[in-house]
Amino acid sequence: MPAAVRGGSRVQANPRAKAPASPRGKRAASAKPAPPPGRGGAPGPGVSPKTVLIAAASVVALALVATLATGGRGERLVQGIATGVDARFAQAGFRLKKVHVEGASPLATADIVRAAGVYADQPLVGLNLEDVRLRVESVGWVKDVRVVRLLPDTLVLAVHERRQLAVWQRAGKTSVIDDHGQVIPEADPGRFAALPLVVGEGADVAAPAILPILSQRPRLMQLTDALVRVDDRRWDLRLRDGSLIQLPSVGEEQALMQLEQLDQRSHILTLGFDRIDLRNPELVAVRPRQAELDGRPAAAGA
Known part of the structure; x- marks a missing residue:
């Protein structure tokens, strides 16, 4: 499954056609006198x-x-x-021909253009930019947007996209959350396999605090399969080999520093274990795998 693609790109989208432009009549063979000023009608050839x-x-x-x-x-x-x-x-030619979306990822661009609600050949001068802004900001991908009208024929949507932080799993359902713990409804979790997985009630709200601490430890982050929220007050780190690291409810960073020191001395993360309990700041408790307790070597990767 592909990893997340973030913003920063400039994407041009053609607005969908809705109402065809009125065909302009051909110039008559014999020239007719121009109407006097003030009687209306389309601007003449000399009017810019x-x-x-x-x-x-x-x-x-x-x-x-x-x-x-x-x-x-x-x-x-x-x-x-x-x-x-x-x-x-x-x-006079002030009709919408092009929509530029700036700052949005390719995954978000289609939803943004659709929400803008504009169409090809729409009169551009009378377009309500505030209405367009509100519609675009209703899209889950979007944190905020600036809408600019560039005459004669272009609309620019300068988007600040919400950063995808993690995939949140609870009650058998998965969602993508941003760096404030808010769900991005339009994001398909299946397309964000590279994001960390956080599990349990309250994990969405607590993830923005723990994940930056964990990301500073790339080795541990690579070994971690999921962060499990326990009683909405602390975290368990579930590793890819089935091992478990129990973090305290407060002082997670200090606990992880203790784990780093232990790993430097004994390479515990490489040797494998059943559980490491870091909940007591005065004591690090390590429980070996059951096979080691029985005097048998643990199977590789078990």
Whole structure:
């Protein structure tokens, strides 16, 4: 199974098509006189998108003044004008063509673009960026996002992705959690086999404290199969060979330092054992494997 792929990449996604753009009529063979100013219609050949932008901004400013002067009737007027302005911008070429997702892993990008709720050829100027931000931040992968509109045709989603910390198992169910112990609903645990496994009630909340301490000891981390939460107050480390290391409810780092010193003297992690009890800071208790207690050598890897 593939390991987790984290953020930092820049991914471009094409928004899904929803409504085809209106076909533009072909220029007539015989030239017609241009309509006089102020009668509406699409911008002529000599009118640039920048000119449309400035003119529309002026119209919106006047509409806001009308709102303040006339109350509710002016508000309806503004809404109607805004719709017309957005359509005019769309005619001038301000339509959504590209969506850039920055800072998100490939696994998260599809969910982010889907949640944004935008579509190809959507009028870009009237797009409510706050609504887009709220929709994207509802995705479990996302910690926060900044939404930027780049005229004439691009939307940028600059994402701060939640860091995947561990796979959490409890009551027969597994979930991926972030570095604050929060579940990422969209993350498939089967695709995060490289993450540590934490087991039991409360393991999600306690994992952000213990895992950084354990990660400072790569040798022990490599030998550990799972961290098991006991009574939601302390940890047992279950090793890949079936051995067990019992940690205290407080002072886990000091206990692990004792274990390191013991391993330096006796190579206990290599020789194998049944259980090491580190719950008493004054005494490290080691229980050999049953085969050794019986006077027989333990089988390799048992």
